[in-house]
Amino acid sequence: MSLETKETGTTPKRRFNVLFGLTLFALLAVLWCILGFWTESFMTGNNISNLLRQGSMIAILAIGQTFVIITGGIDLSVGAIVGFTSVIVAWLLANGFPLWAAILITLAIGVCIGLFHGFGIVRLGLPPFIITLATLTSLRGIGLLITNGATISIDNDPFTEFSRNDFIGIPNLFWMVIAVGIPAYIFLHHSRWGRYLFSVGSNAEASRLSGVNVKGTIYLAYTLSAVCASFVGLLLASRIGIGNATQAEGWELQAIASSVIGGTSLFGAVGSIHGPLLGAFILATINNGANLLNVNSFWQRVITGVLIIVIVYFDQLRRRRR
C-alpha cells in the first residue's frame, strides 16, 4: 500500500499537483492582470494601497482563525471581538489612558476572551461553534452597553494616522500583516506547539496518550485567534477613528472563507499561513475589482460565494488525487 504514493514522479498527476500548488498565487496574479488591463483605476498606487488596507485586516483575522481550524475547531467570535475591542480602545483613550496602556489593555482583553473560549471548550465541554457563537452576540451587546449604542470618536492623532500612513510606499496596515505573518509561520512550522496544533486536530486522544498537553493546546489556539482579532480591532479603530461595537459585521465569515480558500481543512490538521493570506487578498481583490467595474454590491456577495465553492472544490480534488 505504501508504495502506491511513491512513484508519481513523471505522471500527469504530479504536474497537476505542482500547478495547483501555485494556483492560489497565480489566481491572484491573473486577477490583478485582468483588472489592470480592464480598468484604468486598478493599477494606480492609490487603489493598490487601498486594496492592501482592505485585505490586511481580514488576513490577520484569517491567520488566527487558521490556528483554531487546524485543531478541528472554529472561532465565530472574531468579528465581534474586532468591534468590541475598537470600543475598548476608544473608551480608554477618551478616558485619558496613555496610548501604550490602551493598546496593551486591549490586547490583554483579547487574551481573556480567548482563554474564556478555551475554558468553555475544555472545562464546560461546549462545542467551539456554540461557545464562540455565544461570545459573538454577547460581546456586541456589551460593546453597545458601554457606549449606550453611541459611537466613541478617537482624537489621538498618532493613533489614527498610523493606519493611513505608508512606510517605504507600502501601507502600514500591510506591514502589520507581515509583522503577524512571519512569527505565525515560525510558530506553526518551526515550534513544537505548531506540531501539537496539527496532532490535536488529527487525533486528540492519540496526542494526549503521547504526552501532548491537549487542553493547553486548545487554550493556546483560541487565545491566539482572539489576540489577532483584538489586534485587528486596534487597527480598525485607528483606520476609521472611532470605536463602535457594530463594526466588522460578518468579518468572521470572511476570515473563515479566506482560511478555507487558502487550503485549510475544516476537519482539522491541514493548514498553512501563506494560504489564508492569499485567500484574504483574493477576496479583497474580487471586492475591489467589482467596485471598480461597477458591479452591483449585491452581486458581489453572490460572486464571492460561487468563488468559494469553486476554489475549495478544486482544492479537494487535488487532495483526493494525492
Added chain:
Amino acid sequence: MTDHDISHRSGSGPGEVISAVAAHLPILELRGLEKQYLGTHALKPADLAFKAGEIHAIVGENGAGKSTLIKLLTGVIPRTSGDIFWRGEPVALSTPLEAIQHGINAVHQEVVLCPHLSVAANIFLGEERRRFGLLQHRHMVREAQKILDDLGFALPAHALLSDLTIGQQQLIATARAATRGARFLIFDEPTAYLTREEAAQLFALIRRLQQSGVTIVYISHRMEEVFELANRVSILRDGRLVGTRNINETNENELISLMINRSIEQIYHKDQYAFGKTILETRNLSGNGFEDISISVREGEIVGLYGLIGAGRSEFVTTIFGRHPKSSGAIFWDGKEVKIERERDAIKLGIALAPESRRDQGLCLSLPVSLNLNLPIYKQLSQNLLISHRDESSHADRQIADLRIKTASRNASAASLSGGNQQKIVIGKWLNHGAKLFIFDEPTVGVDVGTKAEIYRLFSTLLANGAGIILISSYLPEVYELADTLHVFRRGQLVASHPHKSVTHEDILTQALGSAAADPATRN
C-alpha cells in the same frame, strides 16, 4: 426454516443452490487476475477457483495482497487485467453495486453501520419496508427480531446499535449481509475484536450460511480459526498466490512457511533475563472497571494480563498511565509512592503506553509518519523555542530503519501504511524516549506473522536494556508463551497469577471465563 429463510432471501431459487453445492462447480473463478498501482504490483496474475458452498480461507502477511483481492472482488477498485467468471459467465465487477447485485458481499473487521440507529433499522438500511412511502417501523422490528432469533442471537432488534458490544455489532453486520441475498460472503478478519463466545456464535453462523449454499471466503491471521473452519486455504505472499491446499492435507507449519518463505523456528521469541529491582507496583488499585489490583513489574520481566475483552485490563493500565483517575489504592514507582494525575506525569516517570486501538488512540492518521514518531519527544527536539528539523528527520529515519517500517518516506501520512507498519509507529514513538516501563495493549491485533515476530524480538531488546513490560493480550498463546508472570483478569478482578508456563491453557481459560461460562472452555 432458517436455512430456507436465508436462501429464499438470496434471490436465487433453492433448487439452484442445491445443484451448485452438489456439483461443486466453481462459483467464482479468477483467471490471470492482476492489479498494478503506479509502480507496484499489488496482485500478480492469479488463477483461483472458489467452489460453490465451500469455506475458503485466505492467509498471508499484511501487504501480501489480501485486501487488494477483496477490493477487486467487491468492485471497489478496477483490475488491471485478467478475467473474473461468476457462475461461468465473465463479469465486470466494476462497481460495489454490481458485486452486491451478483450476491458478493464483504463483512469488514471494523463494523461499518450506523451506531445511532436501531438494530432493525441497520438490518434494513437501504431496503426499508415501506407502505405508502412511510416507514413500517414495527413491521421491520418484528421481521428483524425473527431473523435474529432464527440465527440464534439473543439480541433485541429495537436496541440501539451503539448499545451492543463490537462483537455483537459484527454479528449484526453478518446477519445483514446474509439477509441480502449474499451468495458469496467475504469475511475480513472478523474475530479481531470478538470475545471467545462471540467468535463461537459467528462460527456457528458461518457454518449455517455454508449449509444453505453460501460460499465463504475467510481471511484471518489466526491459524487455529483457519483450521477450525475452512475446507481449503489459499496462501498469498508479496502479491503472489503461492498455493491452495485442502485443509486436511496441510498443517500450520507448512502454511506459515509458505506465507513468509522462511522457516520460523519460533514466532514466540523469548530470551530470559535476570529480574532486577521492582520498577512499578500497584497496591489494591481500584478505578472505573477494575477493583483491588495488586501487581508488580521488575526489570527484565514481562508481566502478561490475560482476560476477555472488557475484563478491565485496559482500564487498569490506562489508569496507571494517568488517563483515568484511580478511586483508591496506590502506585509505587522505584519503591516510592507516586501520584499520577495525568498522562504527562506517567511519561515523565518513564512509562510508555502503546494503546489498544491504533486508529483511535495510537496514531494521527492524517499526519506524516515523522510527526507520529516524534510526537512524545518534541520537547527534546526543540532548542530554545524552535524545533531542530535535522534532529526531527534523523530521529524519524532511525526508527524507520531500526524497526524496518515500510513507508514511501517519513513524510507519507500514517494512513498510507499497512496495519503492521502502523503498529510499529505506535511502538516506535516511545523508543527514543528512554522509558523504563512499556505497556503494550494488544500489540499484535491485525498484525501479520512476520511483524509479530519482529515485535517479540523488540520486547527482548527492551528487556535486555533493563526495562519492564506489561503485555495485554486476548490471544492466549501469546501471553502464555511470553509472560514471565501471567495475571488472569475476570470482570475487573485479578483472579489468578501464574509463573511462566506453570499451568495449562485450559486452566487459564477456565479462570478467565469463570465458573458460569466454564462450558465452552471444557468443550475444546
